[in-house]
Amino acid sequence: MASSSQAAPAFVRLAGHPLRWRLLAELACSDLRVRELVTLVGQPQNLVSYHLRLLRDGGLVTATRSSFDGRDSYYHLNLDRCAEALAGAGTALHPALRLRPAPPASHPVAPVAVLFVCTGNSVRSPMAEALLRRRTAGRVETISAGSRPKPRLHPHTARVLHDEYGIDISGQSTLHLNALTGRRFDYLITLCDKAREVSPELVDHARRFHWSIPDPAAAGDAGYPVFARTAADIDTRIRHLLPVLATGNRKEAQP
Numbered sequence: 001m002a003s004s005s006q007a008a009p010a011f012v013r014l015a016g017h018p019l020r021w022r023l024l025a026e027l028a029c030s031d032l033r034v035r036e037l038v039t040l041v042g043q044p045q046n047l048v049s050y051h052l053r054l055l056r057d058g059g060l061v062t063a064t065r066s067s068f069d070g071r072d073s074y075y076h077l078n079l080d081r082c083a084e085a086l087a088g089a090g091t092a093l094h095p096a097l098r099l100r101p102a103p104p105a106s107h108p109v110a111p112v113a114v115l116f117v118c119t120g121n122s123v124r125s126p127m128a129e130a131l132l133r134r135r136t137a138g139r140v141e142t143i144s145a146g147s148r149p150k151p152r153l154h155p156h157t158a159r160v161l162h163d164e165y166g167i168d169i170s171g172q173s174t175l176h177l178n179a180l181t182g183r184r185f186d187y188l189i190t191l192c193d194k195a196r197e198v199s200p201e202l203v204d205h206a207r208r209f210h211w212s213i214p215d216p217a218a219a220g221d222a223g224y225p226v227f228a229r230t231a232a233d234i235d236t237r238i239r240h241l242l243p244v245l246a247t248g249n250r251k252e253a254q255p
Contacts (some may be wrong), residue, residue, distance in 0.1 A: 009092045011085035019043060020051050025060065027077035027253045029244060030209040037075070060085070061078035067214050069210035074212035079240045085190055111244050113141040114122025115185040118192035121174040122154045124213055125191055127231050130167045131238045140245060147195050158226040163227055165235075187245070191234070211237055 008016075015021055026032060028241045034052070052075060055061040059081050066072040072096040090097035114132060116125040125144035133142045153172060161167040186245050188208045196210050213233060216226040 006092070009085070009089040010058055011082075011089045011169065014055060014060060017051070018053060019047070023048070023051060024060065024077060024082070029074055031074040031212070033066070033072050033074055033214040035186055049241040064212055064214065066129040066193040066197070066212070067198065067218070068197050073212070074193065076212060080236065082123050090125065090227060110142065111199045112187070113185045114187045114245070115180070116142070116147065116213055117177065117188065117190045117195050118215075119148050119195050122150040123157050123215060123217055123227070123235065124151065124173060124230065126153060126157055126169060127161065128191060128238065130161050130169050131165065131231070131235050133240070134165060135238055135242060143175070143180070145175040145177045145180055147177055147198070149176050154227075156216070156224055160223065160231045172248045
């Protein structure tokens with residue numbers, strides 16, 4: 001058992017601060033930029049940036065440059081790291097507080113429709129579509145589209161999904177957002193900074209999240225391993241999305 005003189009675990013010290021907790025909560029579903037966080041929490045930018053730096057230093061939050069406007073960065077909450085740190089904090093207080101593995105996420109009770117969007121609809125959004133369909137056994141209506149779709153899927157997209165996840169999308173075509181005009185979605189998730197920043201409204205939807213994921217096809221070493229890492233990142237985010245869909249937690253991230 002922890003002694004009374006033992007310092008509080010790092011997660012408690014980091015997450016226990018009211019503003020840092022608010023920042024973590026705002027980043028729980030969607031990647032956001034500093035100025036968006038400033039608006040949401042109602043605090044000066046220099047203060048928000050200071051606390052984001054502490055969260056980054058603690059490994060709870062990461063930042064990536066916008067692939068559209070390189071002057072901006074998107075902040076992302078590392079939920080797996082938070083889970084590990086939270087479990088460690090409980091164990092540090094008392095062994096009986098060791099967290100048990102979370103049960104598999106249940107599927108939504110009511111019908112749910114999810115739209116994934118990126119610019120070209122050739123890599124990230126079709127990956128997300130396929131991976132969500134796989135993890136929910138098709139119980140969630142899932143579709144992907146692009147604001148400026150490529151003529152066809154990138155060959156590594158189909159290859160990675162087949163080789164790493166056993167999913168065959170070799171016959172799938174890209175889709176333009178215009179083809180979905182008039183359709184309603186419960187969740188719209190952008191995976192491309194350009195699609196989010198250039199076309200903020202896109203289509204009719206109820207709740208919107210953003211996952212800032214670089215296009216592996218744009219990387220200098222755009223080989224199979226880069227696409228595999230992108231798919232793994234998306235699959236991790238899908239895994240964390242499932243409880244949101246199952247509980248109807250529809251907290252909206254600001255565009």
